[in-house]
Amino acid sequence: MEISELPRPLVIAVDGPSGSGKSSVSREVARRLGLEYLDTGAMYRAATWSVLEAGVDLADQAAVAQAVRDLDLRMGTDPAAPGVHVGSTDVAGPIRETRISSQVSAVATNLEVRAELKRRQRELIEGARDGVRSGVVAEGRDITTVVAPDADVRILLTASEEARLARRARELHGAAEAHHLEATRDQVLRRDRDDATVSSFHVAADGVLQLDSSELDFEQTVQAVLQAIAATVGTRQGDPVSR
Numbered sequence: 001m002e003i004s005e006l007p008r009p010l011v012i013a014v015d016g017p018s019g020s021g022k023s024s025v026s027r028e029v030a031r032r033l034g035l036e037y038l039d040t041g042a043m044y045r046a047a048t049w050s051v052l053e054a055g056v057d058l059a060d061q062a063a064v065a066q067a068v069r070d071l072d073l074r075m076g077t078d079p080a081a082p083g084v085h086v087g088s089t090d091v092a093g094p095i096r097e098t099r100i101s102s103q104v105s106a107v108a109t110n111l112e113v114r115a116e117l118k119r120r121q122r123e124l125i126e127g128a129r130d131g132v133r134s135g136v137v138a139e140g141r142d143i144t145t146v147v148a149p150d151a152d153v154r155i156l157l158t159a160s161e162e163a164r165l166a167r168r169a170r171e172l173h174g175a176a177e178a179h180h181l182e183a184t185r186d187q188v189l190r191r192d193r194d195d196a197t198v199s200s201f202h203v204a205a206d207g208v209l210q211l212d213s214s215e216l217d218f219e220q221t222v223q224a225v226l227q228a229i230a231a232t233v234g235t236r237q238g239d240p241v242s243r
């Protein structure tokens with residue numbers, strides 16, 4: 001089925017571990033389908049940036065949760081330029097720094113923080129459903145299971161540990177040599193271990209399509225996701241309630 005014929009509104013949920021390619025692939029899929037793009041990991045990163053900026057002790061769960069409830073977070077959802085602002089401060093760059101990557105799980109495992117961000121993510125997804133682009137690709141760790149279990153298409157993007165480490169090392173250091181792989185280990189494997197205590201993103205839940213990108217390059221992965229979307233919503237063609 002032609003992409004232009006896909007029913008709208010269209011909500012696509014993508015989850016996966018660190019380095020599986022979910023952010024870059026989801027963003028490109030959103031761009032090609034003319035949908036909005038929601039990077040929920042960026043919301044946890046911006047919350048972490050803000051809490052640290054305010055000098056709140058990450059171990060003080062109640063104070064962290066309150067700071068996140070008070071957070072003036074503005075998520076841009078244009079896949080061509082998905083900005084992240086806290087108040088008027090552009091934090092798109094700072095939230096990718098190693099100091100945030102290494103501490104974000106402490107915030108993401110705070111259950112009150114999760115409840116607050118889940119509420120905001122649902123609002124953003126609903127807003128996108130009714131917005132000019134009529135839909136969104138939302139990606140993270142618990143989108144297929146908790147935030148948008150009723151999404152039209154739900155995909156778990158996985159890749160072998162080896163592939164994920166190599167991709168992250170290349171991204172951070174420009175090469176995947178042994179010492180780079182070691183330096184990247186904390187950012188990928190330890191963080192996934194911590195994050196997995198509150199979300200399930202290694203095994204696909206019922207009705208969630210698992211896609212292993214270990215042997216695929218970026219373009220092949222984008223194509224695989226587009227095909228999965230067309231195959232899933234294409235079967236509902238003619239269904240007037242395509243959500």
Ligand SMILES: Nc1ncnc2c1ncn2[C@@H]1O[C@H](COP(=O)(O)OP(=O)(O)O)[C@@H](O)[C@H]1O
Pocket residue numbers: 016017018019020021022023024025167168170171213216217218219221
């Ligand atoms: N299928 C793929 N093959 C090779 N590299 C990829 C693939 N998908 C993504 N990448 C690259 O791997 C890195 C990590 O991807 P990213 O989308 O940030 O992963 P995630 O959001 O799951 O942590 C990026 O530099 C990205 O360009």
Ligand SMILES: Nc1ccn([C@H]2C[C@H](O)[C@@H](COP(=O)(O)OP(=O)(O)O)O2)c(=O)n1
Pocket residue numbers: 017018019023040041042044045104105108139140141142143191195199
């Ligand atoms: N829906 C989500 C999205 C991200 N998180 C957490 C898990 C991660 O450690 C951080 C940052 O997510 P992000 O997707 O930017 O992580 P990657 O570096 O792409 O692996 O937020 C989450 O708990 N739930």
